[in-house]
């Protein structure tokens with residue numbers, strides 16, 4: 001039986017952060033978090049191995065909270081975890097305070113940590129400043145059973161959102177974005193079902209709207225809107241949202257477009273609200289045609305109108321692709337969730353891509369892209385590990401490797417041109433004609449580096465081994481995280 005609000009059973013101390021996944025899982029289950037772990041395992045299935053190499057998954061949830069107006073985000077976890085997460089947040093320009101409730105073994109064991117969290121939440125929940133306060137349990141508080149579900153649901157009109165985002169339950173930071181986005185959407189859905197809610201700041205278009213799921217390059221949503229307009233469809237605020245009131249408008253759509261295919265908890269809320277969900281995305285010619293068909297059908301648009309929208313969207317994409325052919329052998333890997341889409345676009349532009357690795361799991365919303373890629377002879381590896389990515393790169397011997405930081409490092413060590421997936425993709429449009437121009441351009445530019453890399457490898461192989469300096473200063477290297 002759960003203790004009432006205000007009293008918390010003493011938590012058993014969990015093993016430390018390095019206790020191992022099994023130990024932490026056992027501790028969390030013993031502390032009453034079995035239902036949470038079962039839900040996470042269903043939403044974010046692991047395998048073929050346990051977990052792709054990645055940064056602390058909680059960063060994804062923290063980032064979603066920090067990017068929202070009038071939302072305060074508080075972490076509950078070990079100081080070393082919080083240091084890393086806040087460092088990364090500010091490195092990426094959060095320009096927002098991150099709240100922290102520290103603990104020691106005594107406050108953890110006695111249940112005082114929960115009291116400290118509740119106090120912090122009460123002090124932070126100022127309606128003049130915030131619409132919502134997010135409190136995130138990291139590994140140790142989750143494994144110790146700190147019961148965020150016993151926090152009040154709102155304080156003076158400020159919503160309180162408590163989520164567990166343990167590294168031993170959420171495989172990637174991408175999926176951690178979904179943990180928070182889904183929790184907020186669930187809260188907003190219950191509010192909308194209960195009565196009138198606030199409208200978004202920007203005027204909503206009349207008629208049926210499509211909500212895009214995924215963090216997108218800013219030029220992409222307007223590009224998608226232009227493709228949908230001939231069918232009389234518009235786009236609303238996308239998810240993850242930038243403000244609480246946008247959540248209602250995002251829910252108030254006809255179709256949720258899972259252009260990033262890993263928002264499982266968020267999709268569940270759209271489904272609960274009776275919205276249709278469509279996978280894949282408008283990249284290149286074939287996928288754009290299929291996507292517009294699927295969206296049009298889901299919105300009950302007649303076939304003639306759908307065909308007219310396709311004709312308008314596809315002509316410029318076709319022209320741009322013809323003018324920007326790609327002649328390169330590549331491997332593609334990353335942890336954004338858009339790896340399959342990018343590979344589709346590049347293959348259509350002329351690239352040969354025998355391998356695509358993604359840290360994300362297989363979901364039904366990427367099935368069309370997977371099937372298309374497999375028909376082209378591409379091996380699609382879900383939950384890809386760094387070892388699999390590197391092995392594929394060595395086997396394929398690509399002209400260009402598009403991947404994560406360690407893959408790029410491994411590629412450059414053997415003289416293979418390589419570019420960071422995130423830096424390339426998140427800084428450029430992917431959809432429609434704009435994407436068809438942007439991605440081939442960077443591939444062409446980067447492939448020219450092969451001769452330079454070969455010279456560098458030759459130079460260092462010929463050079464005598466350097467004498468190690470007496471002391472080195474390590475500077476932080478900017479990792480790619482979106």
Ligand code: SF4
Pocket residue numbers: 017056057058077078080081084138139140166167168
């Ligand atoms: S919260 Fe968990 S996964 Fe994240 S840094 Fe701490 S121990 Fe690692």
